Amino acid sequence: MPVTQHIRIDHGSAVQLAASAARRTALDQQLAGALPDRAAVLASELAGNIVKHARQGSLYIQPLPLRAGVEVLAVDRGPGMADPEQCLADGYTTTGTLGSGLGAVRRIADEFTLRTRPGAGTLVSARLGDPARHSPAPTPAVGAVCVPAAGESECGDAWGIAEIDGVRTAIVVDGLGHGAPAAEAAGLAVRCFHRDPQLPLPQLLKTMNRALRRSRGAAVTLVRLAPDGVEHCSVGNVRAQIVAPGAVRTRFGGQPGVVGWNMPEPRVQRIAPEPGTIVLLHTDGVDTRWAHDPSPFLTGLPAALLAGALVHGHRRTRDDATALAIGQARRDT
Incomplete structure (x- = not known):
């Protein structure tokens, strides 16, 4: 399951830790040649930028959605950038260094997304895949972060996404409890999903219900984004x-129950598509109060950054936390 490595950038020594984590993720994704070293440079430059300029910053390092590769997501609550394009220019610096950090990141990454707000912080997603195996930049409208509860080595949340003929189907799972038993239940659900993600959503849930009967059980939410609308089918408290x-x-609205134990007959909700909207799913490790009065900056973020902003800013550390943001697939896929 694609679990995110969360590295707090609270000291200069975290820069090397982040670089090593990015290189290891790239190797795990079987990126060839110089690509693992380039992934390490992405992490090193973004972490170093936080050390020099920001506060309460973190890097989230993980495999890419929908293709082999690595993402380095940097989030901070620093002063932000008054002029992002100037900060991306080679040679620009406010600390007396060479001024190649963000400019180098943009050159190396095959997907680069940056948003900043003065006084509120900066978010950067830098993604690197293998051009010999996949065409570059096919998935800018998908973003996810999945982190375990504080003190846990395994995550009881999981997520998955499949794209077939321009239709995106996604799942977010919250296994009951924490640790290995919850992770086992969540993993079972996602493996069932990937066997045949084109099934009708109620049938997918029924297949998972059978597979999870000897597990802890889980809350599961499924969504399908097609050109003619969005379908939603959910049991439990994944929002x-x-x-x-x-x-x-x-x-x-999700139906009450537990997949694997007392699942009701699944029902589907459908709505018409709206241009520019994002479907956002998250487990209860993200405080739901974020949605009561969200800032225009948060709701205006692209999918590649929205999930990271939500987990970084609204996570409950005593629980596993997952957020998945999905936009419509490109019509030419």
Whole structure:
């Protein structure tokens, strides 16, 4: 399961730790040649930027969604950038260094997304894949972060996504409890999902219900994004909403129950698509109060950054936390 490595950048020594984690993730993803070293440079430059300029910053390092590769997501609550393009220019510096950090990151990454707000911080997603195995930059409208509870080595949350003929189907799972038993239940659900993600959503849930009968059980939410609309099917307390710039437009309601134990007959909710909206799913490790009065900056973030901003800013550390943000697939896929 694609679990995120969370590295707090609170000291200069964290820069090397982040670089090593990014290189290891790239090797695990079987990136060839110089690509693991380039992944390490992405992490090193982004971590170093936080050390020099920001506060309360972290790197989230993980495999890419939908293709082999590595993502380095940097989030901080620092002063932000008054002029992002100037900060990306080679040679620009406010600390007397060479001034090649963010510019180097943008050159090396095959997907680069940056948003900043003066006084509120900066978010950067830098993604690197293998051009010999996949065309570059096919998935900018997907972002995810999945981290275990504080003190746990295994994560009881999991997520997955499949894209077939321009239709995206996604799952977020919250295994009951924490640790290995919860991780086992969540993993079973995601493996069932990937066997045939094109099945009708209620049938997918029924297949998972059978597979999880000897497990802890789980809360499961499924969504399907097609050109003609969004489908939602959910049992348990994994939240789902549609986010647009400036607002949370729609909150889907999940059915009470536990997949694997006392699952009700699944039902599907459908809504028409709206241009520019993002479907956002998250487990209860993310405090739901974020949606009561969200800032326009948060709701206006692209999918590649929204999940990271949500987990970084609204995580409950005593629980596993997962957020998955999905936009519509490109029409030419």
